[in-house]
Amino acid sequence: MSSEEQLLDALRAGDEGAFAALVREYHPSLVRVARIYVSTQAAAEEVAQETWLGVLNGLPRFEGRSSLKTWIFRILSNIAKTRAVRDGRTLPFSALQDPGRVPESAVDADRFLDPEHPRWPGHWALKPEPWPEDALLSAETRERLAEAIEALPATQRAVISLRDIEGWSSDEVRNALDLSETNQRVLLHRARSKVRAALESYLDQA
Amino acid sequence: MNVDVEQLSCQELVELVTDYLEGALLEADRARFEAHIARCDACKIYLAQMRETIELVGHLSTDSVSPEAERALLDAFRGWLSA
Numbered sequence: 001m002s003s004e005e006q007l008l009d010a011l012r013a014g015d016e017g018a019f020a021a022l023v024r025e026y027h028p029s030l031v032r033v034a035r036i037y038v039s040t041q042a043a044a045e046e047v048a049q050e051t052w053l054g055v056l057n058g059l060p061r062f063e064g065r066s067s068l069k070t071w072i073f074r075i076l077s078n079i080a081k082t083r084a085v086r087d088g089r090t091l092p093f094s095a096l097q098d099p100g101r102v103p104e105s106a107v108d109a110d111r112f113l114d115p116e117h118p119r120w121p122g123h124w125a126l127k128p129e130p131w132p133e134d135a136l137l138s139a140e141t142r143e144r145l146a147e148a149i150e151a152l153p154a155t156q157r158a159v160i161s162l163r164d165i166e167g168w169s170s171d172e173v174r175n176a177l178d179l180s181e182t183n184q185r186v187l188l189h190r191a192r193s194k195v196r197a198a199l200e201s202y203l204d205q206a
Numbered sequence: 207m208n209v210d211v212e213q214l215s216c217q218e219l220v221e222l223v224t225d226y227l228e229g230a231l232l233e234a235d236r237a238r239f240e241a242h243i244a245r246c247d248a249c250k251i252y253l254a255q256m257r258e259t260i261e262l263v264g265h266l267s268t269d270s271v272s273p274e275a276e277r278a279l280l281d282a283f284r285g286w287l288s289a
Contacts, residue, residue: 014287016280016283016284019279019280019283020276020279020280023271023276023279023280024270024271024276027271027275027276027279028268028269028270028271031269032269045275048275049275049278049279049282052279052282053282053286056282056283056286057286105221106220106221106223107217107220107252109217112215112216112217115215115217121215122215122216122217122218123215123216123217123248124216124248124249127247127248127251128248128251128252128255129251130251130254131255131258136258136262141262142262142265142266145262145263145266146266149263149266160263164260164263164264165263165264165266165268166268167264170228181230185224185225185228185230188224188228189221189223189224189225192224192256192259192260192263193220193223193224193256195259195263196255196256196259199255199259199262200255
């Protein structure tokens with residue numbers, strides 16, 4: 001029996017510890033993903049809570065055709081979308097479906113020489129400098145890093161959090177957020193590039 | 207291999223870094239990317255910074271459930287059990 005089947009059996013048998021462990025594992029990610037669809041942290045928390053009720057009610061019928069994780073996040077996105085429509089919020093969906101529509105540069109264009117430059121088109125004008133190892137490991141750097149992630153648009157924040165903090169695979173993120181492979185990568189690229197830029201501007205001043 | 211660095215500008219390269227790290231570049235593009243990196247110190251530093259960024263983000267602690275939320279959910283679980 002797989003560990004997932006064991007977990008399902010435990011849940012169906014009413015094992016509160018198994019449920020608590022599942023909540024601790026996924027609840028913060030549920031809130032983060034819900035934040036893509038709804039406009040406040042409180043609403044995202046409500047959507048996540050409602051998701052768990054959906055999970056409990058659906059458990060007897062869950063057949064394991066997808067992983068438990070994928071199933072839980074599918075319940076979340078249905079609830080979150082319904083809630084977003086009810087709240088009159090429709091805009092954020094386009095950010096998931098077509099993030100490439102609005103172009104964004106990984107690095108400010110003014111860091112580079114003109115693309116028409118006769119000798120060095122598109123080369124660095126202001127080159128990046130190596131980062132000092134000790135400053136990288138400081139508590140303040142971590143704080144800046146966390147701030148940079150918080151400042152990202154919700155879709156980018158969800159993707160970088162799931163991939164790089166929670167350690168999910170790109171397929172898991174695609175399934176949970178219902179994203180194409182390309183869009184998952186575009187969002188990850190933008191998120192990581194912005195966090196790098198924030199870190200650079202902090203470390204250059206330090 | 208004789209790939210001209212000029213084929214890929216630094217400005218173009220920074221947009222390919224995630225595709226490169228994700229293994230999503232076509233073979234020819236990956237070769238151009240690596241040839242550029244091999245000869246361009248600034249882009250080498252840029253790529254290293256992206257790797258350091260990913261590494262540092264990976265060490266941030268994951269959020270945890272608030273005690274109130276956990277209590278409410280365990281209450282819901284008990285309610286579900288007795289329903």
